[in-house]
Amino acid sequence: MHRTTARKLPTVLILLLVFTLVLAACASDDGGETTTTTAAATTTAAATATTAGETTTTAGPVDDCDGYPTQDVVLVVPYNPGGGFDTWARTIAPYLETYLPNGVNVIVENRAGAGGLVGVTEVFGSDPEGYTMAITEPGVLVTSLIAGTTDTAFDELTVLGQLTVAPEVIVVAADSGWETIEDVQAAAADGPLLMATGGVAAVNIVSFDALGIPWTNVVHEGSGEAMLSIIRGDTDITVFPLSSVEENVTAGDMTPLVVVGTPPAAGQPGADVIAGVPTLDEVTGIEGLGSALEQHRILVAAPGTPSCVVDILDGAIEASFGDAEFLTLLNEAGRIPGWADAASGQAILENTLSALQQYADLLREQLTD
């Protein structure tokens, strides 16, 4: 009995190994798993999508775009389900399906890891044929690039467009007694403040350096926990996107001190919450610093994606933002549309890189050991 056991085990291992590797290899050859799908809740994909745009334009050879798209397109969300990026992706996916030609599906997949880098790295390495894209933000990519935490040249990604831009807000607990950023700067003279983060990002490092406030990082398991610690009074100050802190400010638990980026126009969600709060540019006197640090959500594809493919995708995104139903959904979810086309999106990525390049030493010092 023991002999048979001993002999069976290696065979079992080898068979299992071979089988699963074959399975995995076959699955990834498709250029994307189809175990996750979105069910289109609205109109089915129409073959006659008028705004889906030109099939060929300038530089790329005619062959590159023949009949694109011919298979399903995968939209990678480099974060866990339920977050802001995930929600944006799942909300826009059915509309991209509608406005892309040939009735292909847009399949949303979560590939979380390394603070959003794993999913984008995978898209970076995928074939530049326009069948894989990711939703991400320039800040995260540029920070990693400058600090050298990964080897991937994220600045070479093809940007398909921007979905929205939202400012970040520096907030403190309402019962901290601090009303303005000057109060905080004064208090910081006694020693570094405790900053609650869900990880460390460029916005924390650069904005606080510009404000001249020393801080110690208390890392949490996500933004929710970080904000709870502020409300509890265990930490002093934090920076988070407007959409994350809005509810808590309205409820009177948090006080906004500085807006990093451009405040929403009057009437848009969140505008009244930060009415009267100065912007980072105003407080520090550095023009454009805010817009390099605020949160842009962009769609990207692999480097070297043919320009005709980019045009088709760009057109589909633009058409989605022209769809009244989509805009209503966004409004109900409290999300502000902020569409910018592929060229503008590319410019945003480049601007973020050049703006943060000046802080390269600071970023490297803080982010690497």
Place this chain on the structure above:
Amino acid sequence: MIDGLAGAFTDLMTWPSPLYLMLGVVLGLVVGILPGIGGGGAMALLIPFTFGMSPAHGIAFLMAVGASSGIGGQITSILVSIPGDPPNAATVIDGYAMTKQGKAAEALGAATWGSMFGAVFGMALFLIVLPLARNLVLAFSYPDFFMIAVAGLVVISSLTGGKVHKGLAAAGVGLLVSFVGLDPVSGNPRFAFGTLYLWDGIPLVPALVGLFAGSEMLALFSVRGSQSLAETDPDAPVSRMIDGLYSTLRAWKTVIVSSFIGFFAGLVPGISGTLAAFVAYGQAKRMSKNPDQFGHGAVEGVIAPETANDADKGGGLLPTLAFGIPGGVIMAVLLSGLILHGVPAGPNLLRGDLHIVYVLVVAALLPRFVAGGIVLAVGTRATVLTRMRGDVLAPIITVIALIGVYALRNEPIDVLLALVFSYVGYGMEAHGFSRLTFIIAMVLGSLIESSYHQTLQTFGLRGFVTRPIALILLFVTVATLAGPPILKRIRRRRLVEVGGDRK
């Protein structure tokens, strides 16, 4: 409050809500049975599907999926030792042991009834403390999380029995594995060997599936051979689902204690369900009249974790609704579902119309009863699996398990990890190292480390002894560790005295 609940109930019972509820239950059960993708992931996938529904229907549907996935996970944990989700890990130990003894139906029944009782108690506690929700959530801070995690580690001590060094070794390696990934203080990668994939550490589900399911399948295939999974004595009475109900009723103290543990564990960020299951398991063993049975098919070892990991949903709703800050993946998805339907889930929710809160509570309970009913009705059929030939069953289950592991992150490395852990698990069992100890340490390692450093950064060392909750837990932990040896000494002295008198 009763009016509110009744109103919500009638809301959810008006057509077409029951249809969505049933659909959600069926989907949730299927998702729970398939290893890898959990309730939270499935809920996220289904959110766009709910765009066309009214808020109440959409939320009911999503909650139904989330609630039933837990019950689906129990089925595979007990019958084939595949934990559907990390919270099911503790159930696998005694559940699968009971299956091997031919008592699968009883285990399944006990787990289902335990889940239902736990869910009811959890929601009842939630409603009772609702007015104090804010204060309760704010009362828990880093030292308290640390102490809760340490209490969980103390469970290990009660599981090692006489072989302390083996238990410590397993725990130590578990902690070591948990330290792979980003350093919680500086955010720099540790033991990542330069790859992005290890930045978040060794993923829990592949390790879990490999350690428990994979190793059991290896054992089934190589040791049992053509025998079936269950070794039943043909003369013994056939176990039934109703036996599970009797067992659960008999273990009423365990049910209540596990519900409380689950509810409070729900307030701990991230790992609430898993933590709840382990701590409840350990507590049940300490409270049990036959603790040696644990690990070898004690039905309380199935009831305790399943009750706790359903009660934790009640606790998890508190930060979600009081602050709009989710206490876990299921809550996070629920929150975005709520927001997408225009329900302002945030600090203002509890101050305004409580109707949606009642809908949530009823929507959390109703599907569990339906799912539980389905399992109780047809579960006995599923136990026929356990009478199939082991060497046919094992490869089938292994493949399904590995596919589920792959589906989690679309990562071939995960599958490799699961295979490696299968062999590790097999070896551990063969040499008497507790896999449960290893997993507990692996799950709790990062929470212990991060909450320890967070405490030092904010409160300093005094933080551990100046906060009431942390102090109570510290006392309980010390008592648990020091209690049994001291009691033994007292008993021995008494025996000596008595013996001396007799002489």
